[in-house]
Amino acid sequence: xxxxxxxxxxxxxxxxxNNEGGPFGAVIVDKDGNIIANGNNKVLKDMDPTxxxxxxxxxxxxxxxxxxxxxxxxxxxxxxxxxxxxxAIIWANIKHVYFGCDRKDAGNIGxxxxxxxxxxxxxxxxxxxxxxxxxNCLETMKHxxxxxxxxx
Numbered sequence: 247x248x249x250x251x252x253x254x255x256x257x258x259x260x261x262x263x264n265n266e267g268g269p270f271g272a273v274i275v276d277k278d279g280n281i282i283a284n285g286n287n288k289v290l291k292d293m294d295p296t297x298x299x300x301x302x303x304x305x306x307x308x309x310x311x312x313x314x315x316x317x318x319x320x321x322x323x324x325x326x327x328x329x330x331x332x333x334a335i336i337w338a339n340i341k342h343v344y345f346g347c348d349r350k351d352a353g354n355i356g357x358x359x360x361x362x363x364x365x366x367x368x369x370x371x372x373x374x375x376x377x378x379x380x381x382n383c384l385e386t387m388k389h390x391x392x393x394x395x396x397x398x
Contacts, residue, residue, distance in 0.1 A: 250275055250322040251346055253284070257299065258324045261286030268357065272299040272323040274307040274316065274340070282319070283307035299323060300331035304338050316340050325352055328359045329366055 247255075250273055257271030267287030274283040285303030289295055300323055308314055316338040325347040327335060335343060349359040364370040 251344060253281060254322045254324045257284050257286040266291035270299040270325050272303040272321060274303045275320045277318040282310045298331050300327050301334050304334055329362045
């Protein structure tokens with residue numbers, strides 16, 4: 247088994263043993279091959295639906311490196327990232343992800359990743375997503391752009 251994937255799996259196993267959340271674990275490795283962050287699903291422990299293993303690891307890596315840009319890092323995760331985690335990975339500039347189980351495996355044990363992927367494709371009415379008051383909200387974005395990202 248790949249060393250880093252083994253560590254991700256160990257994180258998942260630890261999280262299950264501690265009743266912290268689902269069977270998911272992750273590690274983030276820097277360009278020198280050092281593990282700089284570990285994560286396991288902590289949805290139950292933190293009462294936070296965003297506390298997925300990948301998100302937990304990204305948050306830790308950003309603190310360790312004192313940046314929000316994880317360019318050059320690699321993420322290993324015990325399961326294919328859900329859409330939320332995938333978005334966080336993209337926002338963090340992580341360009342390479344290795345995963346063990348896939349979204350179908352997650353679905354087989356009761357997780358809804360596939361439903362969310364289908365919603366994104368427009369094939370699912372899971373929620374109502376409706377735009378309102380764009381012009382008023384655009385004022386804030388214009389202010390941000392005009393002031394080079396300086397908040398009020």
